[in-house]
Amino acid sequence: MLKDKNIVLGVTGGIAAYKAVEIASRLRQAGALVHVVMTREATAFVTELTFREITGNPVAVDMWGKVNEWNVEHIALANLADLMLIAPATANIISKIAVGIADDMLTTTVLATKAPLFIAPAMNSNMYENPIIQMNIENLKKRGSHIIPPASGRLACGTVGLGRLPEPSEIVSEVTDYFLQCQSLCGKKILVTAAGTIEPIDPVRYIGNRSSGKMGYAVAEEAARRGGDVVLVSGPSVLRTSPSIRMIKIETAAEMRKAVLAEFADSDMVIKAAAVADYRASEIAVNKIKKNDQIFTLVLEKNPDILKELGARKRPGQVLVGFAAETQNLLLYAKEKLEKKNLDLIVANDVSNVNAGFNVDTNVVKIIFRDGMVEDFPLLSKKNLAKIILDKAERCWK
Numbered sequence: 001m002l003k004d005k006n007i008v009l010g011v012t013g014g015i016a017a018y019k020a021v022e023i024a025s026r027l028r029q030a031g032a033l034v035h036v037v038m039t040r041e042a043t044a045f046v047t048e049l050t051f052r053e054i055t056g057n058p059v060a061v062d063m064w065g066k067v068n069e070w071n072v073e074h075i076a077l078a079n080l081a082d083l084m085l086i087a088p089a090t091a092n093i094i095s096k097i098a099v100g101i102a103d104d105m106l107t108t109t110v111l112a113t114k115a116p117l118f119i120a121p122a123m124n125s126n127m128y129e130n131p132i133i134q135m136n137i138e139n140l141k142k143r144g145s146h147i148i149p150p151a152s153g154r155l156a157c158g159t160v161g162l163g164r165l166p167e168p169s170e171i172v173s174e175v176t177d178y179f180l181q182c183q184s185l186c187g188k189k190i191l192v193t194a195a196g197t198i199e200p201i202d203p204v205r206y207i208g209n210r211s212s213g214k215m216g217y218a219v220a221e222e223a224a225r226r227g228g229d230v231v232l233v234s235g236p237s238v239l240r241t242s243p244s245i246r247m248i249k250i251e252t253a254a255e256m257r258k259a260v261l262a263e264f265a266d267s268d269m270v271i272k273a274a275a276v277a278d279y280r281a282s283e284i285a286v287n288k289i290k291k292n293d294q295i296f297t298l299v300l301e302k303n304p305d306i307l308k309e310l311g312a313r314k315r316p317g318q319v320l321v322g323f324a325a326e327t328q329n330l331l332l333y334a335k336e337k338l339e340k341k342n343l344d345l346i347v348a349n350d351v352s353n354v355n356a357g358f359n360v361d362t363n364v365v366k367i368i369f370r371d372g373m374v375e376d377f378p379l380l381s382k383k384n385l386a387k388i389i390l391d392k393a394e395r396c397w398k
Contacts, residue, residue, distance in 0.1 A: 002031045004032075008037060008085070013092075020036075035081075060105050083115050083118065085171070118145075127163070185390075192219050194234045214239065222383070308340065345369050347385075365385060
């Protein structure tokens, strides 16, 4: 699974830096192309030459060294990486990354990359358990970083406790498992809808909602990362997607229905995260409506229920996931929606909660299954929730 994958290995100044040599060796034996970035402190424990001989690639340390060819090195490494791994990660590097400090080659590369970031903490037990370090680790998790928990045992300081760097084989296994998961949707067509629809009133005005599309876009990106053939039908949004995702842009509910039905029949999984307008203006004015009276009456008519139509058309083997954004009676309304629309599971959230719902990067949800089981998920980033939603949806095939 690691053949020809570009792994950027960050090595920091802790005694466990010697284990990073074996990590680099195991990654290369597994077929990965390993590029090492060392902090200046790490070179006090292991030499650049050691990593250069193990990986067959230059080792980056100094941002101000001689330039042999024009290339902004930390940007080049950031763009090259399929995955970035920091092992060992000291308390210092964890804290700097958590607050966005970029004062050396490693931290600037971390800030510049969009590759998944794996961090393996290694330090004294008291340092690891310090509330500040734990807070920084939690913040990194919320932003999508993968934390490889430290092991317990005898530490370099002579004490016994939590803080040891896991064995290199375990760390490499974590990386391998990540890429294995990346192939879980290979050969599957995944249809995702995102953002809100807008319904015109006249050439200037429209009826809309507050959806930014962040949840649906996160699901589409995660499905593409897992190897899926992803089609994203999106209402108006400023968000961008990976080139591998096929984007269909729409505005109205009618346009979304047309696009979704055209893609539905051969889709293996459909995740309807869009906030589709329930109603539209019964008549659209040809010209801008002028202000004449104190009261303006707008007559609305119901839009087609796309999710219900998909539920009626669903064939055996297709997985259909819906969303329920509510402000009251969350479980009751979500369960009714799941039954009426023949869903495999539904993701329910109370959009009146702080830091949950529309136009934020986090969410708090309940996932409800056909058998009535309910799983609660606390405040998490939408990127992390996208992984959970796809994990649960994939289980429907099993």
